[in-house]
Amino acid sequence: MTASEIALESGAFVIAEAELYQVSIPMHEPFRISSGEVSDKEAILLRIGDGHHVGWGECSAMGGAFYSSETPETCYEELFRRVLPPLLERQFSSMLALEQELEKLSQNRFIRAAVETAAWDLIAQGRNVSLRQLFQIPERAVPSGLAVGLYRTDKELESALRRYNPRQYRRLKLKIEPGFDLKVVGTARKMLGDFPLFVDANAAYDCSSLSTFGALDDEALLMFEQPFAKDDLDGLAELQRNVRTPVCLDESIETAEDAERFIAAKACAIVNIKLQRVGGYLPALRIMGVCSRLGIPLWMGTMPELGIGSAQALVLAAHPLFVFPTDVEPSERWYVDDLVFPEITLSNGCIESPAGPGTGYRVDRRKLDKYATSCHRLGR
Numbered sequence: 383m384t385a386s387e388i389a390l391e392s393g394a395f396v397i398a399e400a401e402l403y404q405v406s407i408p409m410h411e412p413f414r415i416s417s418g419e420v421s422d423k424e425a426i427l428l429r430i431g432d433g434h435h436v437g438w439g440e441c442s443a444m445g446g447a448f449y450s451s452e453t454p455e456t457c458y459e460e461l462f463r464r465v466l467p468p469l470l471e472r473q474f475s476s477m478l479a480l481e482q483e484l485e486k487l488s489q490n491r492f493i494r495a496a497v498e499t500a501a502w503d504l505i506a507q508g509r510n511v512s513l514r515q516l517f518q519i520p521e522r523a524v525p526s527g528l529a530v531g532l533y534r535t536d537k538e539l540e541s542a543l544r545r546y547n548p549r550q551y552r553r554l555k556l557k558i559e560p561g562f563d564l565k566v567v568g569t570a571r572k573m574l575g576d577f578p579l580f581v582d583a584n585a586a587y588d589c590s591s592l593s594t595f596g597a598l599d600d601e602a603l604l605m606f607e608q609p610f611a612k613d614d615l616d617g618l619a620e621l622q623r624n625v626r627t628p629v630c631l632d633e634s635i636e637t638a639e640d641a642e643r644f645i646a647a648k649a650c651a652i653v654n655i656k657l658q659r660v661g662g663y664l665p666a667l668r669i670m671g672v673c674s675r676l677g678i679p680l681w682m683g684t685m686p687e688l689g690i691g692s693a694q695a696l697v698l699a700a701h702p703l704f705v706f707p708t709d710v711e712p713s714e715r716w717y718v719d720d721l722v723f724p725e726i727t728l729s730n731g732c733i734e735s736p737a738g739p740g741t742g743y744r745v746d747r748r749k750l751d752k753y754a755t756s757c758h759r760l761g762r
């Protein structure tokens with residue numbers, strides 16, 4: 383089934399009420415990538431209801447605007463003032479109708495992801511089925527990968543790798559930036575031998591760094607994730623012509639058309655999908671359709687999100703197209719606490735979602751009250 387057919391099957395629904403929460407949960411340590419760092423996880427949680435059932439969504443733009451121009455604060459305002467009010471007490475004939483309305487209301491994919499995924503959850507709860515059943519994805523435990531941020535010294539990296547123990551997972555991803563690349567990989571290789579490994583540059587390089595990637599090409603990495611700027615199609619294609627290691631794109635791929643364009647130009651050989659970056663399940667399913675047709679393998683990335691967003695990512699990550707381990711990690715990996723129960727846990731390098739409607743995970747309202755820094759209610 384195509385994404386649009388799945389959307390039409392959703393049937394009609396109403397959004398009668400909405401609650402918005404801004405939450406802040408301390409992280410065990412700051413998360414540093416090539417463009418900045420955060421030390422508390424800020425996110426917006428959205429609860430929508432039709433009077434009988436409720437669905438949850440997460441809007442997880444990164445704080446500090448260094449991953450994208452959206453921040454939790456701007457997203458909260460936009461959801462509260464502009465996006466949610468016109469959606470209330472409206473009957474939508476299907477998820478396709480909601481998607482069209484959302485595209486008119488906001489250019490912000492983090493916001494569209496929150497509303498869209500909450501609506502899918504609402505539909506799943508109403509029918510008492512899992513999201514995987516709605517999307518026709520077979521159940522399976524999802525292999526999980528460890529990601530670590532940038533560390534300024536070998537010692538710091540070594541101690542982080544000892545603390546987080548990559549061998550509990552199915553692979554390790556290292557963040558790199560110019561000056562912190564070959565040595566970072568060397569340190570990890572020395573500790574982990576031939577354990578599956580790759581690097582994520584978050585667009586920190588350009589074509590002047592071909593020799594660095596030439597040297598990294600000898601390290602038998604699974605992939606180079608987003609080595610160059612998101613729009614640098616020609617540069618990425620040139621890099622891929624020069625290395626055996628597959629180039630994986632993250633920030634570059636916001637739509638199915640982007641996937642089509644970058645794959646056709648041979649600017650990537652692997653795609654990473656993030657629900658937040660692409661605006662929810664339907665855009666993700668469309669990108670999956672393109673990758674399936676063109677024979678490009680996928681994996682599921684994260685911002686990272688809190689439990690609700692992570693649980694949503696796990697839904698798609700079970701699809702057979704996702705052949706590389708996901709970035710979704712157990713709840714305790716990043717945060718001192720999480721808002722879902724059961725917590726997301728790792729077993730034999732994999733994450734098994736609980737049975738039940740929606741994602742299978744539920745929201746702990748007590749913890750939500752504890753970590754909420756603002757809350758607004760709209761509708762009935």
Ligand SMILES: [Mg+2]
Binds near residue numbers: 582584607608632633
């Ligand atoms: Mg990435």
